[in-house]
Amino acid sequence: MLPSLIDQAERLVELGLVEATGALSADDLLGAAERLGTSAGAGALLVVADGVLPPSALVPRLRRSVGGRDPGDKRGFVVTDMSDIDDFAPTPTTVVPDALVYAVADPDRGDAMRDWSGAEAEAAILERGRTPFTIAEGVHWALQAPEVLARNACYMMIGSRLPKAKGFDSRTPALWISNGTGWDGRERRGAPKAGWCWWNNRHTWLGFASGVERVA
Template sequence: MTSNQFDAGGEFDRQIRTLLDRGHHRAAGLSEEELAALLAPLRRTATERATGLEPSAAGRTPFVLVVTRDLVPIKEAVARTTLDGKKKPGFIDRNFPEDDLPGFVPTKEVELPDARAYLLFDVERGEEFCGAVPDDAMAAIAGRGRTLLTIEEGLAVVTQFPALLAKNKCFSLGGSRCGDRRVPAIWISQNAPKLGWCWAGNPHTWLGMASAADRAA
């Protein structure tokens, strides 16, 4: 492996360690060994698909290991996020009632390869869509053949790559909807990540639209 080649296996191992360090196994009701064993088969997929790609850079990353609400409840996943270099845990916006969360599920265009955990490839936070109407941003991403991120995928991005959630470069998560005009989003508030929502027709200068190339188990 040349010095400038992306080490997909090493990055996969780092993401496993991050989940364990942040206590995702406890939130899932598992031991460290049990969660690691459950996720271990994804390592081969990561190395086959991502080796040779460029490493993470501003606004993008080759892949992210996603743990869904079937393993870790969304509230617990939010609380295990932080901003880059900060310690304050993420939280849910008061305008996003906890009993609303179960209704925000993957849209019909989003097909999860596994209900528990999988890999998300070629992830972009989508700051080019800052200031765009979310409906327009979602249509543009669909036109490129890319997929919108779900709530769990957005939380996975911030968990593994907290620097991707930056001032004026936060992002919506159009892959999870509940049938109304609300679009989930994650942004910065009170020096911590905040999970909330914005209207599909209302643009925000600091809120883009995250997307990925595809998913695999």
């Protein structure tokens, strides 16, 4: 479902995201993509570190074309009660490279884990030698392959949690498709939505995104 790492880099450049960072040039990104292409393998996902491109800057760039009652090109959004999305950080078991650009090998939506709790999914992902996606990784994936978000088949990103004095905030980040109800607003029906679910809740439409490894 993913284009080459070079093509992914070019898309980020075309969207103006790289220029907006002030920390990474287009040449830097393309060079990193070319280098990673030799080590990450086909089908890998290119990721710019969230310290450079935070989720709040990426989510509004998501697009989804819909028809039916509310046709149009729907823009991604962050739910109103997750204004602190950029404060979510990788968990201790989610080791993210200290690099401006890296790749995640073999991304998977985790469809087989739909209707699981976060705790159950985390244990299974780690047992299988995989690593759960962070918010930044999950949003990059939907940015490069919009079709990865489908009705009744979206995903949580449990590699990112919000630290508290003891443990983590129970809100657990997820990416799915808005129904246009409540605070979302009718005009957002069908739009990509970055929101949250409770850690121990189960949702039949949410898997748990993961990859095999991060390559820097």
